[in-house]
Amino acid sequence: MNDSEIRERVREAVGEAQYPPDLPGRVQAQLKAPRRESAHPRAIGLIAAILAIAVVAALFAPRLLTRQTSLLQPAASPAPQSSEIPAQDLAAAQLTAVASLVDPLHLVAQSGSQRIELIAAYADAARTVLFFRMTPDAGLPMASIDDAYGFLNASSSGSRGVPGDYVFALNAGPRPGIDGIAHLKVLITGVQPIGPGASTQGHWTFAPDVHVQGSQPIGSYPLHFALGSWKVTLEVIELTPSVVHVQALIDGATVGDVEQKFMTLVDSSGHEVRQIAGGASVTVPQAAAELEHVQEHSGQRPVGTSGGRQIQAAGGGQQRGPRGRPGNPRPGGFERQGPIRRTPAH
Amino acid sequence: MSFAPVVVRDVNVGDEQEFMLLLEPLLPTAHRLALGLLRSPSDAEDAVQSALLNAWRHFGQFRRGSDLKPWLLTIVANECRRQRRNRWWSVVKSAGLASRADREASAADPAIADLRRALYRLPHDQRLVVMLRYYLDLSFDEIALTTGISSKAAKSRTYRALERLRLSPEVSPDE
Numbered sequence: 001m002n003d004s005e006i007r008e009r010v011r012e013a014v015g016e017a018q019y020p021p022d023l024p025g026r027v028q029a030q031l032k033a034p035r036r037e038s039a040h041p042r043a044i045g046l047i048a049a050i051l052a053i054a055v056v057a058a059l060f061a062p063r064l065l066t067r068q069t070s071l072l073q074p075a076a077s078p079a080p081q082s083s084e085i086p087a088q089d090l091a092a093a094q095l096t097a098v099a100s101l102v103d104p105l106h107l108v109a110q111s112g113s114q115r116i117e118l119i120a121a122y123a124d125a126a127r128t129v130l131f132f133r134m135t136p137d138a139g140l141p142m143a144s145i146d147d148a149y150g151f152l153n154a155s156s157s158g159s160r161g162v163p164g165d166y167v168f169a170l171n172a173g174p175r176p177g178i179d180g181i182a183h184l185k186v187l188i189t190g191v192q193p194i195g196p197g198a199s200t201q202g203h204w205t206f207a208p209d210v211h212v213q214g215s216q217p218i219g220s221y222p223l224h225f226a227l228g229s230w231k232v233t234l235e236v237i238e239l240t241p242s243v244v245h246v247q248a249l250i251d252g253a254t255v256g257d258v259e260q261k262f263m264t265l266v267d268s269s270g271h272e273v274r275q276i277a278g279g280a281s282v283t284v285p286q287a288a289a290e291l292e293h294v295q296e297h298s299g300q301r302p303v304g305t306s307g308g309r310q311i312q313a314a315g316g317g318q319q320r321g322p323r324g325r326p327g328n329p330r331p332g333g334f335e336r337q338g339p340i341r342r343t344p345a346h
Numbered sequence: 347m348s349f350a351p352v353v354v355r356d357v358n359v360g361d362e363q364e365f366m367l368l369l370e371p372l373l374p375t376a377h378r379l380a381l382g383l384l385r386s387p388s389d390a391e392d393a394v395q396s397a398l399l400n401a402w403r404h405f406g407q408f409r410r411g412s413d414l415k416p417w418l419l420t421i422v423a424n425e426c427r428r429q430r431r432n433r434w435w436s437v438v439k440s441a442g443l444a445s446r447a448d449r450e451a452s453a454a455d456p457a458i459a460d461l462r463r464a465l466y467r468l469p470h471d472q473r474l475v476v477m478l479r480y481y482l483d484l485s486f487d488e489i490a491l492t493t494g495i496s497s498k499a500a501k502s503r504t505y506r507a508l509e510r511l512r513l514s515p516e517v518s519p520d521e
Contacts, residue, residue, distance in 0.1 A: 007480045007481075009461060010481055012458045013461040013462040013465055014381070014385075014462070014477075017374075017377060017382075017390075018387065019374045020387075023373055024370045026395060027366065027395055027398045027399075031366070031398070031402050142469060151463075187467065189468065190471075199471060201472065
């Protein structure tokens with residue numbers, strides 16, 4: 001294949017770029033007001049953002065965890081042994097409290113001189129976490145994950161465990177079969193060192209079967225409310241064994257409004273719940289031609305608390321409270337407590 | 347796509363209008379690169395705007411007498427990499443839209459859909475050289491300037507990427 005043929009195929013694959021004629025004007029306006037760089041509105045009449053927040057239960061009380069996971073774990077799921085997974089790796093993945101739910105694996109792939117072992121995996125409705133052991137220690141593997149239904153398209157993050165071990169966390173859960181197991185295909189095409197240094201290219205593939213832990217929805221959805229000029233549809237608040245996962249559709253937000261951390265979860269005592277990941281994309285109303293999605297993952301799980309939970313976002317705040325105590329959630333146990341409480345914008 | 351050098355000799359670094367006059371002819375190229383790297387038109391626009399803002403802030407460090415284009419393309423490429431990396435807040439494409447686009451592409455030519463998927467699974471460095479070479483039509487010398495590697499390394503990286511894409515190149519004797 002010659003250069004012209006390759007060029008033609010690449011252009012067909014990427015598509016032709018439609019240069020937006022107003023881009024120079026927008027850039028110039030941005031240069032004049034550089035502090036407003038993140039707040040530029042898109043030329044879309046209606047923008048809706050889907051926000052997903054996952055909160056890890058770093059402070060999760062073990063006794064409550066035991067009770068909770070007994071509710072969440074599928075009956076058919078065997079209790080895997082995770083004694084071979086270093087505690088530092090589990091901590092890096094924010095999974096220390098649910099170590100027994102991590103599936104140990106011993107899958108090895110070699111490309112060139114780089115050996116990668118997939119030593120363990122964990123999955124629930126909000127996260128897919130893979131534990132890799134690198135020999136030699138060349139850095140963090142850049143992985144893409146497919147389940148039986150296709151590519152899992154979500155933001156991801158990586159962290160380091162014991163020397164040579166890395167955790168790759170995708171902010172989306174795989175879709176399991178009826179047996180509660182997801183059949184994943186993991187492809188690694190590069191290894192990125194932490195810090196300066198050249199990346200290592202290669203081709204490593206794994207096909208792990210991973211138990212997908214169940215989730216417990218809090219309340220019934222969707223819930224609609226207004227937040228300033230935004231119309232918010234709270235689509236999901238669910239507890240997985242490891243996180244609290246919140247997803248909302250926000251109608252009227254701009255990308256600038258949501259591209260920074262703008263939403264927090266606070267427990268009943270007013271403490272912010274640590275967020276571990278978040279993402280957002282813009283989507284388009286069905287009547288229009290184009291939409292985007294905003295998706296976010298962050299957090300930490302406020303377990304052992306009772307009473308209300310607040311979600312605060314730029315422009316105001318909203319308080320919701322479960323009727324039942326955490327650890328004993330039940331369908332419909334999530335209700336509006338009086339009128340919406342607005343808090344000043346930050 | 348032409349890559350005529352834009353050499354900057356004397357610019358008032360505090361004048362955004364002058365800065366924009368210099369860079370505006372390069373914006374279509376910058377936008378094209380961002381689209382090639384990020385796939386999403388809106389992400390590409392965001393990346394170009396952020397890159398221009400970075401370029402504006404660091405324009406004082408630009409070496410006068412150098413070519414502006416590789417400098418700008420480097421900043422755009424870095425911004426695109428930053429956008430795709432581990433951001434606390436990251437923009438992901440709508441699964442529904444993606445699948446629709448993929449379905450349409452698959453209906454037209456499954457091989458092109460496969461190539462598209464393969465392109466966006468390439469590591470950033472390899473995707474960058476493929477886009478510079480085959481989407482922006484740059485020479486290997488120009489790619490080398492943009493990526494900060496030697497011309498030989500640029501060729502080698504490009505061919506490795508093509509092998510991964512199963513687009514076996516014909517290597518001419520002069521290369």
